[in-house]
Amino acid sequence: MNGSLVVRAQRVVLPDGERPAAVHVQDGVVVAVTGFDEVDGTVVTLADDEVLLPGLVDSHVHVNEPGRTEWEGFASATRAAAAGGITTIVDMPLNSIPPTVDVPALHVKRAVAEGQVSVDVAFWGGAVPGNAEELPRLLDAGAVGVKCFLLDSGVPEFPPLDDAGLRAALTELAAVDGLLIAHCEDEDVITAAPQPGGRRYADFLASRPGAAEETAIGRLIAAARDTGARVHVVHLADAGALPMLRAARADGVRITVETCPHYLTFSAEEVPDGDTAFKCCPPIREAGHREALWQALADGDVDLVVSDHSPCTPELKRLDVGDFALAWGGIAGLQVTLPVVWSGARARGYGLGDVVRWMSAAPAQLAGLPGKGAIAVGRDADLVAFAPDEPWRVAQLHHRNPVTPYAGRELTGVVRRTWLRGQPLVDGGAALGRLLSRGER
Incomplete structure (x- = not known):
């Protein structure tokens, strides 16, 4: 191991559990995991109150660049990620202009991101009406x-799929074993619900009932069953959908599920009227849903936790009038996802190994990034020194527009250092990130 970097700690979260270990790194890759005292070369020893984690993978981030870069951008988003212990993000295909619905648009995204990312970045494509035949080319x-x-x-350049369009997309994807991820709310259910308006959060919640999620998820399950394609439900908020998801998986439907820190942290009962920083779609639901989602994570019925970081300019949040119908829907929270989820997990008796499974291993597997997701030989040396018992209050953030419901919140757990392929990311990170492709090691 002569000449290698070694990062060691008395607590290292590894795929087979937590123990004292030394992680040996050469050329940005983990080449050995040994006992704590089996070291040579340059050695970094974590403090007694720090735990070494694999870098997190956030597979649901709206970077919005180009086209709406005033909302967020690759430089600011990836600095925030680095500061929060997230070493890989996957950028969503909408809110940027052009949306990533064909190969030229993907090339535009990559060209814009090149040279300004502090962490590694991969990209989702988009399925919209009429582009089903383009989807295998996007994967290629x-x-x-x-x-x-x-x-x-919410943006006209990224229209929704009806059932025929959904099945056309899944047919193309099934032929190449591609993955479709879906925002599951049903337009007809929402149209029939009370219309939102004003400052009362209860009115906004009533306008997007749990039945909207359940109906759309039912449509997705049926289409996946008929086509054999792989599908994934993004940002589940409604625990009422869990039984149908559990049954579908038992029947062999290839479907996975994510939820988000805001659904695991907040409840509708505590959202202040007029505080549109809390607006997102689907909405934050009652406390019973929150606790059921935690249990679903423990039971394996929900696979992963990702930020759904979706910021906008302060003006679009309409904090001036506090009208939930007028405000843009989206939660900004990329930088704080690890301490937010850890604060909730430790309060419910879960360990750091659980958090790593939900926020690193599972998102890496979902996105098909085999070099990510674990401290293991052959994986990228993406590492995080995390102080799990240190309290702090959310203040300065690297997001371009740090309007967030987490502002001022007391959390437990501080990211002290982050390494990307063995390189330290200092002060939010330098532009050391790479642009990744599906399956890339």
Whole structure:
């Protein structure tokens, strides 16, 4: 191991558990994991109150560049990720202009991101009406999968798929074993619900009932069953959908599920009227849903936790009037996802190994990034020194527009250092990131 970097700690979270270990790194890759005292070369020893984690993978980030870079951008988003212990993000195909719905648009995204990313970045493509035949080409060009909406996305350049369009997309993807991830809310259910308006959060919640998620997920399950394609439900908020998801998996439907820190942290009962920083779609639901989602993570019925970082300019949040109907829907929280989820997990008796499984290993597997997701030989040396018992209050953030419901919140767990392929990311990170393609090691 002569000449290698060695990062060691009394607590290292490894795929087979937590123990004292030394992680040996050469050329950015983990080449050995040995006992704590089996070291040579340059040795970095973590403090007694620090735990060594693998870098997190956030497979649901809206970077918005180009086209809406004033909302967020690759430089600011990846600095925030690095500061939060996230060493890989996967960029969503919408809110940027052009949306990533064909290969030329993917090339535009990659060209814009090149040279300004502090962490590694992969890309989702987009499935919209009429582009089903383009989807295999997007995968061949490096997209890790494709995303669709089953209702209005909120931006006109990324329209939703109806059932025929969904099945056309899945038929193309099934032929190449590609993955489709879906925003599951049903337009008809929402149209029939009370219309939102004003400052009362209860009115906004009533306008997007749990039945909208359940109906759309039912449509996705049926289409996946008929086509044999792989599908994934993004940002599940409604625990009422869990039984149908569990049954579908038992029947052999290839479907996975994610939820988000805001659904695991907040509850509708505590959202202040007029505080539109909390607006997202699907909405934050009652506390019973929150606790059921935690249990679903423990039971394996929900596979992963990702940020769904979706910021906008402060003006679009309409904090001036506090009208939930007028405000842009999206939660900004990329930098704080690890301490947010850890704060909730430790309070419920879960360990750091659970958090790593939900926030590193499972997202890496979903996105088809075999070099990520674990401290293991042959994986990228993406490492995080995390102080799990240190309290702090959310203040300065690297997001371009740090309007967030987490502002001022007391959390437990501080990211002290982050390494990307063995290189330290200092002060939010330098531009050391790479642009990744599906299956790339």
